[in-house]
Structures are given as structure tokens and as C-alpha cells.
Amino acid sequence: MARIILTRLLAVVPVLLGISVISFFVIRMIPGDVISSIMGQDFSDPKLEAEMRAYFGLDMPIHEQFLSWFGRLLHGDLGTSMRSGQPVLDEILERLPATMLLAVSALVVSVLISIPFGVLSATRRNGLLDAGSRLASLIGLSVPNFWLGILLVYLFSVTLGWLPSQGAGNGEGGLTQLKYLILPAVTLGASLAAISMRMTRSSMLEVLNQDYVRTARAKGLSERVVVARHALRNSLIPVITVLGIQAGALLGGTVVVEQVFSWPGLGTMVIRGITQRDYPVVQGTLLFLAFFYVVVNLLVDIIYVYLDPRLRSGH
Amino acid sequence: MVTELASAQPLPPVRRRPGMRLLQALVRDRIGAIGLVLVVTMTLAAVLAPLIAPYDPTAMSNQRLAPPGGTFLLGADEAGRDLLSRALYGARTSLSVSLIVVTGAGIIGVVLGLLAGFFRGWLDGVITPAMDVLFSFPTLLLALAVVAARGPGTENLILALIIVFIPSFARIVRGTAMTIVKEPYVESGRAVGLSNTRLIFKYVLPNAVAPIAVQFTTSLAYAILIEASLGYLGLGVQPPQPSWGSMLSSGKAFMEMSMWPSLVPGICIMLTVLGFNLLGDTIRDALDPRLRGRAGR
Numbered sequence: 001m002a003r004i005i006l007t008r009l010l011a012v013v014p015v016l017l018g019i020s021v022i023s024f025f026v027i028r029m030i031p032g033d034v035i036s037s038i039m040g041q042d043f044s045d046p047k048l049e050a051e052m053r054a055y056f057g058l059d060m061p062i063h064e065q066f067l068s069w070f071g072r073l074l075h076g077d078l079g080t081s082m083r084s085g086q087p088v089l090d091e092i093l094e095r096l097p098a099t100m101l102l103a104v105s106a107l108v109v110s111v112l113i114s115i116p117f118g119v120l121s122a123t124r125r126n127g128l129l130d131a132g133s134r135l136a137s138l139i140g141l142s143v144p145n146f147w148l149g150i151l152l153v154y155l156f157s158v159t160l161g162w163l164p165s166q167g168a169g170n171g172e173g174g175l176t177q178l179k180y181l182i183l184p185a186v187t188l189g190a191s192l193a194a195i196s197m198r199m200t201r202s203s204m205l206e207v208l209n210q211d212y213v214r215t216a217r218a219k220g221l222s223e224r225v226v227v228a229r230h231a232l233r234n235s236l237i238p239v240i241t242v243l244g245i246q247a248g249a250l251l252g253g254t255v256v257v258e259q260v261f262s263w264p265g266l267g268t269m270v271i272r273g274i275t276q277r278d279y280p281v282v283q284g285t286l287l288f289l290a291f292f293y294v295v296v297n298l299l300v301d302i303i304y305v306y307l308d309p310r311l312r313s314g315h
Numbered sequence: 316m317v318t319e320l321a322s323a324q325p326l327p328p329v330r331r332r333p334g335m336r337l338l339q340a341l342v343r344d345r346i347g348a349i350g351l352v353l354v355v356t357m358t359l360a361a362v363l364a365p366l367i368a369p370y371d372p373t374a375m376s377n378q379r380l381a382p383p384g385g386t387f388l389l390g391a392d393e394a395g396r397d398l399l400s401r402a403l404y405g406a407r408t409s410l411s412v413s414l415i416v417v418t419g420a421g422i423i424g425v426v427l428g429l430l431a432g433f434f435r436g437w438l439d440g441v442i443t444p445a446m447d448v449l450f451s452f453p454t455l456l457l458a459l460a461v462v463a464a465r466g467p468g469t470e471n472l473i474l475a476l477i478i479v480f481i482p483s484f485a486r487i488v489r490g491t492a493m494t495i496v497k498e499p500y501v502e503s504g505r506a507v508g509l510s511n512t513r514l515i516f517k518y519v520l521p522n523a524v525a526p527i528a529v530q531f532t533t534s535l536a537y538a539i540l541i542e543a544s545l546g547y548l549g550l551g552v553q554p555p556q557p558s559w560g561s562m563l564s565s566g567k568a569f570m571e572m573s574m575w576p577s578l579v580p581g582i583c584i585m586l587t588v589l590g591f592n593l594l595g596d597t598i599r600d601a602l603d604p605r606l607r608g609r610a611g612r
Contacts, residue, residue: 018448026464142589144540144560146547147581150567158571252455256544260567270456271548274463282463290452297451 078284099265109189118200140194244300350593424484432492
């Protein structure tokens with residue numbers, strides 16, 4: 001077990017390195033020059049330009065730029081916002097809880113929908129409920145999440161006036177703040193549920209055909225015990241992988257859904273960075289999110305090995 | 316009946332058979348047929364947009380946010396532009412971008428996958444880790460990174476999405492190539508002196524066609540969604556060129572006055588993506604004999 005964890009950890013190192021290199025060079029892909037795009041009309045002042053260049057370390061050769069950037073990265077320095085002058089990491093840490101809250105709530109919504117319906121769909125295969133939930137998941141896969149968000153806002157905020165449509169309600173305290181969370185979490189969770197419901201259904205079907213399930217039935221256990229005790233547990237293993245893969249969809253999804261609801265998280269931060277051409281902000285946030293994603297996947301991998309003892313002996 | 320016709324022909328070429336099977340499956344399977352109808356309808360709308368659109372999609376009028384039914388069949392947006400015409404041209408934008416992206420990414424991905432999986436060695440050592448790194452970026456974030464660096468606009472959008480979609484093709488083809496290379500018939504092909512190119516075209520690619528076709532269709536669905544997302548964020552195709560995503564973002568701003576500008580493009584996206592998803596499912600069931608019957612439709 002320890003050896004497997006160590007191999008997985010080592011495998012992650014080149015990926016993280018690759019992500020850092022890509023994030024660094026993304027900024028160097030800007031057509032023309034970062035400085036000219038920040039300075040705009042003030043570009044004519046050569047002294048100011050040289051000062052800016054030195055300030056952002058752009059006067060060094062590219063490999064030195066990378067090494068110095070990477071060195072600072074290892075110390076947790078993601079650079080400084082060109083607009084606010086604040087360290088990027090500070091703003092990330094300030095906004096991280098909002099994004100985490102949204103992501104975790106969405107995951108909860110997704111699990112609450114997908115596992116019961118996936119299991120029922122598989123155990124009553126080809127029934128009305130199966131057809132209904134499969135149709136719902138197909139439609140869920142095809143609806144862009146921001147559109148679902150817009151529809152929910154129209155229904156619950158504009159028409160019914162039940163729930164707020166913008167912001168996180170910071171400072172409004174407990175229950176009111178929860179109201180702000182509902183729409184974004186449901187929007188993001190529903191699209192995730194569509195994917196994991198399909199996965200739960202198909203892995204449940206697979207497990208229900210296994211010999212040990214037949215044995216369990218043959219020894220006279222009730223169908224409920226067979227499903228809950230023997231089948232569900234085993235079918236959840238691939239579902240957990242899917243939840244891990246969804247961490248990516250979740251992070252991407254938050255970017256768009258946060259924008260729909262003006263949620264004060266990392267997603268709105270990236271988009272603001274992009275529209276304001278605040279490159280350190282964009283670079284830092286994307287890097288942070290990608291690292292986060294890799295770490296989540298690593299954890300999922302380890303949980304996976306832990307849950308499925310068959311994987312421990314091999315590799 | 317289709318089967319009889321096919322078998323009546325003298326020696327149908329072997330490679331045609333998956334295609335025939337697919338068509339049969341699509342006709343037989345109602346869900347697949349719905350998918351096909353949706354995709355064909357949207358494609359026709361996109362291709363014929365200049366002919367069938369009642370108005371210029373960028374022409375403004377004083378009928379701001381007009382409800383459907385009057386001069387404008389589906390109503391008008393906040394600048395008094397015809398929603399139907401904009402939706403038709405939006406289909407053109409969305410489908411052409413997605414098709415270019417997935418075709419481009421498919422070709423590059425297949426070549427990279429073949430290089431890595433067939434030849435292995437240092438090529439595999441370079442390509443596969445690179446693909447893994449790209450894969451480890453959440454899709455939308457990777458697209459955002461490229462657009463952030465290159466600026467918004469159609470060309471950069473296409474570039475960003477191609478980069479996003481390459482790894483999944485490369486991964487699938489690499490996997491197939493690695494298994495096929497070990498097959499005895501490839502060994503014997505090698506033994507009788509077939510060149511690598513012949514081996515690839517004769518054995519490896521035909522075996523990879525099914526997974527590539529499935530990946531192609533589902534990627535189209537996904538590309539349409541991401542294109543719309545980036546359009547919504549204002550980072551995709553730039554106005555005045557109509558795109559479903561940007562229509563939704565301006566529609567949202569006026570939804571308290573009229574819901575139509577937010578409904579029309581959303582429904583278009585949903586139906587198109589649904590069409591490609593249904594088609595993808597059917598192709599998977601039809602081309603992959605291993606999965607046939609298991610999905611239990």
C-alpha cells in the first residue's frame with residue numbers, strides 16, 4: 001500500500017512540472033509583448049518601459065526568467081496582481097473558501113441525485129423509472145450548465161422571487177447565506193449528476209451480473225440486501241473514479257457557473273484577470289486550479305486502491 | 316431488407332461493413348434515429364442559414380425584445396435583431412468551429428497516438444507524458460489559458476479547443492495500436508515484409524475506427540458546449556458575428572423583460588448536443604460488438 005502511494009506520488013511530479021512549464025509559457029504566447037499590452041498608449045516612454053520590464057523580470061533571458069519564476073513558485077509566490085498590487089496567492093486564498101463551498105455543495109447535490117437514481121435505474125432495468133432517469137441524464141449531459149443556471153434564475157429569482165440570483169450573501173449570516181448557495185450548487189450539481197448517474201447505472205448493472213451476486217441471491221438473501229450489501233458497495237468503486245474525473249469538470253464548471261451567479265470565487269477571479277489582462281492573476285489562478293485538480297485525482301487514485309484490494313497486489 | 320441488398324452485391328469491400336452496420340443500426344434504433352434527425356436538421360440550418368434566414372442576423376430594428384409571432388417568428392433581442400436568423404447563423408458558427416476543431420484535433424491526435432503506440436520508443440516517451448500533462452488540465456481551464464494568452468476571437472478559440480481535444484484521440488489510438496501490434500496477424504504481416512505504413516493502414520487504423528468514430532461524435536457534442544461556454548464568457552467568437560453562447564450572455568442581461576433571447580439559443584445548444592450524444596451512443600453500440608446488447612436498450 002505504502003509503495004503504491006509512493007509510486008503515484010512520484011508519477012505526479014512530472015505532471016506538476018509540466019503544468020508549471022505550460023503556465024509559464026502561456027504568458028509568453030501573448031502576441032506582441034506583455035508590457036506593450038499593459039501600457040497601451042504609454043508605450044512611447046522608453047524609460048518607463050525599461051522600468052516595467054525590469055520590474056516584471058522581463059529583461060532577463062527566458063531560461064533565467066523561468067528559473068526565477070519557478071524558484072519563487074516553490075516558495076509559494078505566485079506573483080503580484082498588475083492591477084491591485086496584491087500578491088496573487090493572497091487573493092486566491094481569500095476566494096478559495098467560496099469556490100470550495102460551491103464545489104463541495106455541487107458534489108453533494110450530484111451524489112444525492114445520481115446514486116439513488118443510478119441504482120434504481122439498474123435494478124429496475126428497462127422499467128419506466130429507468131427510461132425516465134436515463135432520458136433525464138441524457139438531457140442533463142446536453143444542457144450547458146450556464147443555461148441551466150439562467151433558467152433557474154428566471155424561475156426562482158425573477159418569477160417566484162424565492163432565491164437571490166447574484167453573489168454569495170457574505171455578511172448576511174447563516175440561513176440567508178445558504179439561500180445564495182442553493183441555485184449555483186444545484187446548477188453545477190445537476191450537470192455532474194447526469195454523468196455520474198450513467199456511470200452508477202452501468203457499473204451497477206455490471207456488478208449485478210457477477211457471480212458473487214448470484215451466490216448472494218442463491219443463498220436466499222433478500223434483493224434489498226443483495227443490492228445494498230453486495231452490489232452497491234462494489235459498484236461504487238468506478239463511481240468514485242468518475243467523481244475524481246469530475247473534479248475537473250467541477251473546476252471548469254465553477255468558472256462558468258460562478259460567472260452566472262457573480263459568485264466571489266476563483267472562477268470569477270480568472271475571468272476578471274483575463275478581461276483585465278492581469279496576467280499574473282490568470283497564471284496564478286490557473287496554476288493553482290490545475291495543481292488542485294492533480295492532487296484531487298491523486299487522492300482519488302489512492303482511495304481507489306484502498307477500496308479495491310485487487311489493485312494492491314498488481315500495479 | 317438492407318442486409319439482403321448488401322449481400323446481393325458481389326463481394327462488398329470489407330471496410331464498408333462498419334458503415335453499413337452503422338446505418339442499419341441508426342435506422343433500426345429509434346433513439347439513434349432521433350439523434351440523426353437532430354444532427355441533420357442542425358447541419359442543414361447551419362449550411363443553409365444565408366438562404367433561409369429571414370433577416371440579416373446583425374440588422375438592428377426598433378422592435379427591441381419583441382415577443383415571438385410578430386415581424387419576427389421567434390422574437391427579437393435587445394437590439395431588435397431577429398432571433399431566428401441569429402440562431403441559424405449561430406448554428407453556422409457553432410457547428411463550423413466544432414467541426415474544424417474536432418477534425419483538426421482528431422487528425423493530430425490520431426497521428427500522435429499512432430507514433431506513440433506503434434513505434435513506441437522515445438516517441439512514446441515524449442508524446443505520452445506531454446498528453447498526460449495536457450490531460451491533467453481541466454478541459455475548460457486549458458481552453459481558458461490559451462484564450463487568455465492569445466486573446467479572444469475565432470482563430471484563438473479554434474486553436475485552444477484543438478489543443479484541448481488532441482489528448483483524448485491520442486490516448487485512444489495509442490491504446491489500440493499497442494494491443495494490435497501484439498496480434499499474430501501483425502507479426503505475420505511483418506514477416507512477409509509489409510512496410511510499417513502498410514501495417515498501420517491495413518491493421519491498426521481499421522481497428523481504431525470504431526473508438527475514433529465514437530470519440531469524434533462525443534467530442535463534437537463537447538466542443539459545442541465548450542464553444543458556447545467560452546462565448547458566454549465573452550472569450551469566444553466576437554460580436555457582431557452571432558454565436559449561441561454570446562447570445563445567451565446578452566439575453567441573460569435582459570431576462571427580466573423578455574425570456575426569449577435566453578430561451579432560443581439555449582434550446583438550440585441543447586438539441587444539437589443531444590443529437591450528437593444520441594448519435595455517439597448509437598455508434599458505440601453499433602460498432603463495438605463487445606458492448607452490444609449490454610447497454611440493454
